[in-house]
Amino acid sequence: MTQSEHRSILRTGDEFVVEAKSMAHGGHVIAHHAGRTLLVRHAIPGEQVRVRVTESGSKVTRADAVEVLVAAPTRVAPPCRFAGPGGCGGCDFQHMTLPAQRAAKEDVLRSSLRRFGGLQDADLDRLDTRVHALPGHLDGLRWMTRVGWAEDASGIRGLRRHRSHDVVPVDHCLLAPTDIDSPPAMGHPVAGESARAQRTVRHRTWRISGFWQIHPHLPEALVETVLGFGTPEPGEQWWDLYSGSGLFAAFLAERVGPEGSVIAVETSASSVAAGREALHDLPQVRWHVADVRRWILEGDHAAPDGVVLDPPRSGAGEGVIAALTSAGIPRLLYVACDPVALARDLRVARANGYAIRSLAAFDAFPMTHHFETVAHLAPV
DSSP, X not given: OOHHHHHTOOOTTOEEEEEOOSEETTTEEEEEETTEEEEEESOOTTOEEEEEEEEEOSSOEEEEEEEEEEOOTTBOOOSSXXXXXXXXXXXXXXXXXXXXXXXXXXXXXXXXXHHTTOOOHHHHHTSOOOEEOOSSOTTSOSOOSOOOOEEOTTOOEEEEBTTSOOEEOOSOOTTSXXXXXXXXXXXXXXXXXXXSEEEEETTEEEEESSOOOXXXXXXXXXXXXHHHHHOOOTTOEXXXXXXXXXXXXXXXXXXXXXXXXXXXXXXXXHHHHHHHHHTTTOTTXXXXXXXXXXXXXXXXXXXXXXXXXXXXXXXXXXXHHHHHHHTTOSOEEEEESOHHHHHHHHHHHHHTTEEEEEEEEEOOSTTSSOOEEEEEEEEO
């Protein structure tokens, strides 16, 4: 039997025992069987588990841990009955203690920066790569300010399975507060919050209908970190790219004052409208409804004193990072919700003569594999 033939024997539904190895991005643990690398959910590194194959392709084999034969000391019973194999796909880590979840996320952050960002252990050891807990919700539950309830063609309401459009009939989500923790009645929106939700950070309030961070304490943590890393001063010029409704623009504008300026660039017109309303008293903020990459590459802009960028999960991309770093902007504050996308963009910045000065990561999504990171980049 050739190696390729040996590698092709795994089929969906196959079960076998494996040793769970290291953490992988996406809430998986790496394991090996029959010449293949498996991405296993519901396992912990160091465990021996029986897995069931859920997807078997030419490049990736995915599996669920359906039985734990040798458990890690950090394993706990999931608080939600929908969190296990075949259940709701929203939670990845309910079977782990919260400290173990954060340690796993730190492992993913460090491995992403090594593999995709080109950093060495010596570089990482100079940074704070810990994933820090946010205030409140110390049990990791009831932190989610909106829920994406779903409904299938037969009228079943609940949440979707992992990597599937199938709806699991979840009656209560333990990550949500009690006023939105169950599916709304028939005939009502399933978004989990009103069309114009009110959100307050420090002394300023937004009425938003677009994107907003779903952990109630994350916006304050991000603002504090960005201002601490960036140290904006009166009279400076800053850009807030992928600005949303202007969370960072608001507090940058207060720091730079009326003699300074903040340019906010965002593709969503509704987010910009909400930002204009919330920041109506800050004329030093100038808004642009535009694609960030096109705005940077096709415009004629004087380099600012600093930039905050909070791109989508896919990252800012080589074109944006190359343009910003080629301009020699002294302070770049990169807010990232995906460590691999962050690392890829950091590799571009490092190739253009920038280094990571500071790093901060937050466990803004307990029980899931997601976390938020802020990186401070500056020319070497």
